[in-house]
Amino acid sequence: MTSDQLRRVATACVDRCRAGNSWPPDFAEFMQLVADCGGGGLGITTADVLSEFKRWRENEWRYGSADRFPWRQPVLYHICIELRREGVERNLTHAEHEKRAAALLQRWEKKTDAGYSVPPVRAQLAAPVSPSGPTPAQALHAEYLRRQAAGWFKK
Known part of the structure; x- marks a missing residue:
């Protein structure tokens, strides 16, 4: 354990005593304090x-x-x-x-x-770049407008 982790465990023991708990903590309580303050594997x-x-x-x-x-x-x-x-x-x-x-x-x-x-x-991957030109829906709409202007649709 690093000195910072030991300092955290000691502070937690003191805080525990101030809260009215018994001194010294039993083994299970001490291990819980070390686990909480020690930082585990990382x-x-x-x-x-x-x-x-x-x-x-x-x-x-x-x-x-x-x-x-x-x-x-x-x-x-x-x-x-x-x-x-x-x-x-x-x-x-x-x-x-x-x-x-x-x-x-x-x-x-x-x-x-x-x-x-x-x-x-x-860095995260950039969003995929859309191909240039209209989308399929835009192309269909443009074709519809072209045919409408050419008089394909009778009223």
Whole structure:
């Protein structure tokens, strides 16, 4: 564990004591604190994901797209993009955002534990360019207007 992660665990232990819980925490409680504060296999916590998500949402106007944003870790890009998409589609509350962020982080930790690597942040593919000229519907409409002007249709 890094010194920052150890500091978070120690702070969580102190906060737990201030809240009136017993000291020292039993082994299961301590392991839960380490899991919550330690950051798991990727070294980030749900709080890290939510703070990066907030930082991105507040500063996204400065960048042309999400792939140009200076992400702290590439996995945060993938998590935050998915979190935003689901948040918009499902109109998630703050509590639901937290739960979803934890689930997405856990999913990425399982992937990396299974041997998969986190893909780098890449620019998204551009939208396909439509061929020049009219669409089939526009071509049919133009032909109809040409025939109408030529007197093909009798009244």
